[in-house]
Amino acid sequence: MRIITPQDFQTQRAPDDWVTGAVWMDRSPAGPSPDAGVFRVFFEPGARTNWHTHPEGQVLFIVSGTCRVGKENEPPVDVDAGSVVYFAPNEKHWHGANPDSYMVHAAVNPAANSNGGTDWLETVTDTQYANT
Numbered sequence: 291m292r293i294i295t296p297q298d299f300q301t302q303r304a305p306d307d308w309v310t311g312a313v314w315m316d317r318s319p320a321g322p323s324p325d326a327g328v329f330r331v332f333f334e335p336g337a338r339t340n341w342h343t344h345p346e347g348q349v350l351f352i353v354s355g356t357c358r359v360g361k362e363n364e365p366p367v368d369v370d371a372g373s374v375v376y377f378a379p380n381e382k383h384w385h386g387a388n389p390d391s392y393m394v395h396a397a398v399n400p401a402a403n404s405n406g407g408t409d410w411l412e413t414v415t416d417t418q419y420a421n422t
């Protein structure tokens with residue numbers, strides 16, 4: 291058993307080549323086994339990640355607010371707090387707050403030791419974000 295306390299987290303603003311808008315992340319340091327990154331992420335209203343993929347997939351737990359999620363070739367959808375969203379390995383997607391409220395989700399990224407478990411891609415345009 292290994293316990294990571296909030297004092298072990300580093301709160302960092304997500305860099306502008308990963309996200310649009312203000313996004314703050316607390317990341318628990320990855321462990322050797324199971325190799326998984328655990329994050330708490332805050333998005334201001336309208337903020338969202340870039341398009342990206344996870345080599346071993348991802349699980350999101352929506353803690354607060356309404357999450358807007360998108361995948362390729364489909365309109366985005368809004369998901370209420372209390373919901374869980376799974377992404378398959380290498381499924382191209384994005385996630386963020388809807389325009390009306392901030393949003394906080396927990397994220398678990400398997401295979402996080404190599405690159406944080408995320409491969410970052412292009413920006414989500416305002417049109418892609420708004421096309422619900």
Ligand code: MN
Nearest residue numbers: 342348377385
């Ligand atoms: Mn993701």
